[in-house]
Amino acid sequence: MHPTEFQNVKLLKEIAEFINEETEIEAMLLGALRKFLKGTNFVAGWIFFIDENGKHQLMVSENLPEGLKQNGCSHLKNGSCWCVSRYRDRELEKASNIIECKRIENILAARSGDNGGITHHATVPLQSGQERFGVVNVASPNTVTYSEGELALLESLAFQLGSAIKRIFLTKQEQEIALLQERNRLAKDLHDSVNQLLFSVALTARGGAEMAAQAEIKETFKEIQNLSQEALNEMRALIWQLRPVGLENGLLEAIKGYGEMLGLCVQSHISGVLNVPSHVEEALFRISQEALNNVRKHSGVHMAELFMNVSQTDVLLVIKDEGQGFIIDHSIQIPSMGLQSMIDRAKKAGGSVEWDSEIGRGTEILIRIPY
Numbered sequence: 001m002h003p004t005e006f007q008n009v010k011l012l013k014e015i016a017e018f019i020n021e022e023t024e025i026e027a028m029l030l031g032a033l034r035k036f037l038k039g040t041n042f043v044a045g046w047i048f049f050i051d052e053n054g055k056h057q058l059m060v061s062e063n064l065p066e067g068l069k070q071n072g073c074s075h076l077k078n079g080s081c082w083c084v085s086r087y088r089d090r091e092l093e094k095a096s097n098i099i100e101c102k103r104i105e106n107i108l109a110a111r112s113g114d115n116g117g118i119t120h121h122a123t124v125p126l127q128s129g130q131e132r133f134g135v136v137n138v139a140s141p142n143t144v145t146y147s148e149g150e151l152a153l154l155e156s157l158a159f160q161l162g163s164a165i166k167r168i169f170l171t172k173q174e175q176e177i178a179l180l181q182e183r184n185r186l187a188k189d190l191h192d193s194v195n196q197l198l199f200s201v202a203l204t205a206r207g208g209a210e211m212a213a214q215a216e217i218k219e220t221f222k223e224i225q226n227l228s229q230e231a232l233n234e235m236r237a238l239i240w241q242l243r244p245v246g247l248e249n250g251l252l253e254a255i256k257g258y259g260e261m262l263g264l265c266v267q268s269h270i271s272g273v274l275n276v277p278s279h280v281e282e283a284l285f286r287i288s289q290e291a292l293n294n295v296r297k298h299s300g301v302h303m304a305e306l307f308m309n310v311s312q313t314d315v316l317l318v319i320k321d322e323g324q325g326f327i328i329d330h331s332i333q334i335p336s337m338g339l340q341s342m343i344d345r346a347k348k349a350g351g352s353v354e355w356d357s358e359i360g361r362g363t364e365i366l367i368r369i370p371y
Contacts, residue, residue, distance in 0.1 A: 008153055011039035015157065019164040023171065028164055030060040033136075036157050037062055041150065042138040044068075044118060046076055047126070047161075049134040053312075054088040056134070065116030067107035075103045083123040087135050095124035095151035095158070097144075098137075117141030122151060124158040128166035136161065183242045190242070195235050202228040236261060237293065251281050255288045255306060262296045265303045272310030280371045283349040284317055287342045291319040291365045294338050299323025299363065314351070314370040322362040342367070 015035050022028035033045045046061035046068075058076050061068075068075055081102040086092040098121050107115055121139035125132060136158050140146075146154075202225050209221035252268055259266035276284075288306075295304045299321045307318040339355065342365070346353045351369030 004149070007039070008156075011035070012153075012156055012160065014039070016160055019160060022164070023168060025165065025168055026060055028168065029161065030062065032157070032161060032164075033060060033062050037138070040138075040153060041140055042122075042154075043140050044116070045136065045138040046073075047134065047136050048084060049126075050084060050087055050132075054084070055313075056084050059134070065118055066114045067116075068103070070107075075107055079103070079106070083135050083137060087125055087132075092123065092125050092135070095122060095155040097146055097151070098123055118143075120144050122146045122154055124151075124154045126158055126162050126165065128162040131166065133162065133165050186242055190235060190239055195232065195239065198228050198232040198235060202232060233262075237289075251276075251285055252306075252308070254285055255292070258285075258289055259292050259304065262292055263302060264292060264296060266292070266306055267303065268306045268308070270308045270310075272308075276310065276315055276371050280315060280349060280369050283345055283351070283369055284315060284367065287345050287353065287365075287367050288317065288319060290338050290342050290345075291367075294363075294365075295319070295321045295323065298326070301362075314368055317367040317369075318364060319367075320362065320364045325357045325359045325362050327357075327359060 015032050018035060019028050019032050022031065029047050033047060037043060037045055044061075044063040044065065046064065047059045048056040049059050050056045058073055061073060061076065064073065064076075079102070082098055082100060083092065101119070101121055104115060104119060104121075108119075118139045118141055120143065121137050123135050123137045126134045126136060136154065138154060205221045205225035205228060209218050209225060212218040212221055252270065256266045256268065292304060295301070301321055301323040303321070305318075305320045307316075307320070309316045339353070342353045346367055346369060349369045351367065353368075354366045355364065356366075357363035
């Protein structure tokens with residue numbers, strides 16, 4: 001075996017060992033890219049994920065020249081280019097030389113930073129079987145055309161990365177299914193045990209209040225009935241949060257159903273086609289649950305309005321009530337744990353939550369999540 005071939009096999013083995021131990025997509029991609037650049041003549045690299053609509057997302061990058069790193073890698077994150085267009089049009093099937101790179105040409109034309117001698121790059125699609133994920137781009141200074149051996153090595157890297165991406169996706173999917181099954185089991189246990197027990201206590205207290213002759217005893221039974229009914233309502237809300245009944249019929253129906261369970265009338269106003277990924281749908285539902293809980297507990301009203309606008313890039317959800325509102329103390333970062341929970345869920349989905357409230361004029365919660 002030629003020394004170079006031996007080094008390439010050794011490099012691919014080292015990369016395979018690394019990616020097989022990683023469980024997070026970005027860490028796996030970045031670590032593999034670093035090892036590849038260190039073991040080859042390529043100096044810089046970046047990886048795009050490209051969705052089914054052709055929208056690209058910069059996942060990781062390494063050793064970029066200053067011109068490409070400026071403004072948070074804006075030249076890479078924005079606009080179109082040959083490799084993304086060819087990938088989108090299904091014309092990029094193997095590792096290829098890019099004759100013209102629009103992104104590099106832009107930084108040269110704008111004189112917005114040093115290009116590090118990089119004028120061209122090689123690209124290869126990321127895929128596993130028929131499932132496609134994006135592209136890997138690598139480059140070297142003062143190099144226009146990369147050799148067949150370098151392109152073949154790049155294809156081997158892409159094959160490994162594609163298989164690893166698929167493995168991580170499947171693992172996370174299995175974890176989500178296992179979590180859903182555990183939620184369903186816990187919800188069933190709570191419904192069959194605690195929920196039924198609280199219902200029995202409330203029913204018994206009601207009967208005791210009707211039969212008691214003394215006013216003090218009658219009042220005690222009524223208090224027990226009220227407390228057990230409140231606990232029963234909280235338990236039902238918890239079961240809904242564990243197992244959202246109705247989400248299989250759509251996000252809007254699930255939110256309305258949850259509002260009805262809380263004793264709220266939810267009026268909806270929708271614009272755009274509601275067709276978003278399941279993880280965005282669940283995030284919106286969980287945040288809506290918390291928002292409606294706040295309406296029930298703090299607003300003093302029994303009606304809420306829901307406004308939803310779905311664009312090509314994100315979903316804007318507004319939940320509004322005309323209740324008593326609250327004062328936003330800007331010296332306190334987060335007014336309540338409920339709002340903090342909504343912020344955390346939205347942030348996890350890549351979105352944001354804002355709110356506007358005033359005493360006597362109600363509250364608006366604005367949720368925006370990209371997809």
